[in-house]
Amino acid sequence: MPTVPIHLSSVSRRQFLVQSTAALAGVSVLRIATAAEQAETTTLALVSDTHIPQTTDTVARGVNMTDNLNSVVREINALETKPAAVLFNGDCAYLKGLPEDYANFSDCVQPLIDAGQQLHMTMGNHDNIPNFYHALKAQRPEKPLVTSKHVTVLETPQANLFLLDSLMHTNIVTGELGEAQLKWLAEALDARADKPAIVMAHHTLHMGPIQEGKTIGGIADTAEFLEVLHARPQVKAYVFGHSHVWAHTKAGDLDLINLPAAAYVFDEAQPNGWTLARLSDSGIEFELQAHDKSHKNHKQVFAVNW
Numbered sequence: 001m002p003t004v005p006i007h008l009s010s011v012s013r014r015q016f017l018v019q020s021t022a023a024l025a026g027v028s029v030l031r032i033a034t035a036a037e038q039a040e041t042t043t044l045a046l047v048s049d050t051h052i053p054q055t056t057d058t059v060a061r062g063v064n065m066t067d068n069l070n071s072v073v074r075e076i077n078a079l080e081t082k083p084a085a086v087l088f089n090g091d092c093a094y095l096k097g098l099p100e101d102y103a104n105f106s107d108c109v110q111p112l113i114d115a116g117q118q119l120h121m122t123m124g125n126h127d128n129i130p131n132f133y134h135a136l137k138a139q140r141p142e143k144p145l146v147t148s149k150h151v152t153v154l155e156t157p158q159a160n161l162f163l164l165d166s167l168m169h170t171n172i173v174t175g176e177l178g179e180a181q182l183k184w185l186a187e188a189l190d191a192r193a194d195k196p197a198i199v200m201a202h203h204t205l206h207m208g209p210i211q212e213g214k215t216i217g218g219i220a221d222t223a224e225f226l227e228v229l230h231a232r233p234q235v236k237a238y239v240f241g242h243s244h245v246w247a248h249t250k251a252g253d254l255d256l257i258n259l260p261a262a263a264y265v266f267d268e269a270q271p272n273g274w275t276l277a278r279l280s281d282s283g284i285e286f287e288l289q290a291h292d293k294s295h296k297n298h299k300q301v302f303a304v305n306w
């Protein structure tokens with residue numbers, strides 16, 4: 001069955017359909033309800049590392065990033081089952097989070113908005129929150145869940161999704177969640193212990209010791225972050241981008257899903273594209289939608305069961 005998103009304060013489905021996505025502006029906790037209360041799955045479109053530049057003809061590593069995002073948007077809009085939401089997992093902007101990058105990004109995603117699609121973004125190391133909010137006004141929360149951070153909770157019938165902000169400084173590779181966000185996360189998870197939780201942020205984890213003078217490419221406070229996640233058995237997976245790699249690994253009991261980049265790859269063997277996620281009562285599946293339909297990993301599924 002198709003799913004439709006509705007506001008937590010529970011406008012009716014009919015109301016939602018006439019109000020359009022603009023009505024969701026400023027809301028950071030959203031409940032995704034299903035058109036049929038008993039729908040068995042919730043689908044989500046996951047798009048990471050779009051790296052949208054200020055001009056539509058900019059090419060990097062042999063890829064036109066604007067063309068790539070446009071093709072993702074067309075594919076999502078052509079899906080038979082409309083996803084309940086489209087989640088962009090950071091590095092929406094090319095490198096410096098320029099206002100012009102987000103103006104182009106906003107143009108690219110407009111067909112999704114026109115189709116009534118609910119959009120959410122996390123912030124990557126190439127993003128800039130004020131410039132992002134300026135171009136995508138509906139994304140600015142009235143009351144941020146964590147001060148100065150762009151954070152969202154999505155409650156679906158099968159699981160809760162926690163969209164975190166690992167941006168430390170624009171165009172600095174290192175990520176950071178910070179004490180305030182981790183404290184909020186622990187409380188937000190504890191308040192929703194009754195359902196499986198999927199945690200998503202842009203950055204990779206940084207395993208192992210932190211070496212003096214060496215740049216950290218992942219989350220600087222990974223140890224503190226993992227402590228919060230491992231202490232709560234409802235947390236089933238951490239979903240991230242940043243490395244432009246499609247992969248499924250583990251950190252103890254926790255499944256780690258690395259989303260592919262929609263933009264360019266750093267390793268030619270890697271696929272680029274986006275991911276279709278299907279949530280059910282027994283787990284979540286991630287299916288690769290490679291740009292290159294002849295790539296050997298196109299339609300590969302990573303499953304996390306519970």
Ligand SMILES: [Zn+2]
Nearest residue numbers: 049051091242
């Ligand atoms: Zn990236």
